[in-house]
Amino acid sequence: MGAQCVLVAGPGGTGCSTYAATLARAYADRGRSVLLLGTDPYDDATSLVDAPADGPLRTADPRDADDADGTMAPLLDMVGLDPRLGAEVARLTEAATVRLLWAIGAERPPGEVVVVDAGPRAVDLVRLAGAVPWILQRLAPAQRGWLTTSRPLLAAALGSRWPGEQVTDQVRAALVHASAAREVLIGEGSTAIVIAGSAPSAKVRRVVAGMALGGAPVNAVVGGPRSGPHDPPRWRTGRGVPDQLGALDDQARTGRLAGISWEHDGADYVWRMPLPGVRFRELRLSMMQDDLVLQTHGHRSVLTMPTALRRCRPVDARLHDGILTVRFSPVRQDEARDQG
Secondary structure, eight states: OOOEEEEEEOSTTSSHHHHHHHHHHHHHHTTOOEEEEESOTTSSGGGGSOOOTTSSEEEOOHHHHHHHTTSHHHHHHHTTOOHHHHHHHHTSHHHHHHHHHHHHTSOOOTTOEEEEEEETTHHHHHHHHHHHHHHHHHHTTOSHHHHHHHOHHHHHHHGGGOOTHHHHHHHHHHHHHHHHHHHHHHSTTEEEEEEEETOOHHHHHHHHHHHHHTTOOEEEEEESSOOOTTSOOEEOTTSOHHHHHHHHHHHHHHOSSSOSEEEEETTEEEEEEEOTTOOGGGOEEEEETTEEEEEETTEEEEEEOOGGGTTEEEEEEEEETTEEEEEEEEOOTTSOOOOO
């Protein structure tokens, strides 16, 4: 049994940290090994629990975040930039989300539950989980021979400062780590809960849409107004957190509601993705080379298509019962694929 991840998200001030801390304690009380993570170890769910070193519940040490601030400096120094730039960049608020993603990607013991208090940064975290491997996959071939051929002026400017294979190896190692983080956070066995509290419905829908667009399996919304027919199920605040563990475990065993999938349909292919809480008129789709670009509620996601679909073009798209369906038809050699 692999690691199970529960991502707790929601607009600010809705009680995400309290919920995540209570959830982590409930899992630990049932004998599960639990790792509780958050973006700010001084002011998130990790500050609300007492986690003895020898207990089943562990939290991130605030000193780990301080140590991580210096990880970027050596890489910048390798390409001739001032290492102090790395220290300043690592202290930015956004860098806390990157550190959290890297902590999630560390090797996990079998059966561990990772509870992530992401709150309003959950959408950015999910977006990073998908975007970082996508970017690193395209950086992995970058070495001096490739750079000299494709970017000769840049190669000449770097000169002897280009670290070559050393950076290539670092990029490949980072790709493995980032892919592991993505699998834990939004892969099979992961679940996501949005804490609505008393936040306006529009804010809650935007969080749900951003999470779903990034591939996170949003399985429930806690509290808030009554949901629409195609939204994730609502868990009322009167239902205690320990009582919700059974539903979370069931979702972890069965995977997300549908997941991204595709199949043959005659000569065409049909590609599907869960998008709860999104209306079709709020959704924009386009193709960018081999990637499908989805935009809604101010969020944007770039999804790499399976190899079989890269010689196809989208001809129809529908959103029904919270599932986006896109039909692809093969491109003839005498016609160009529609990029719009």
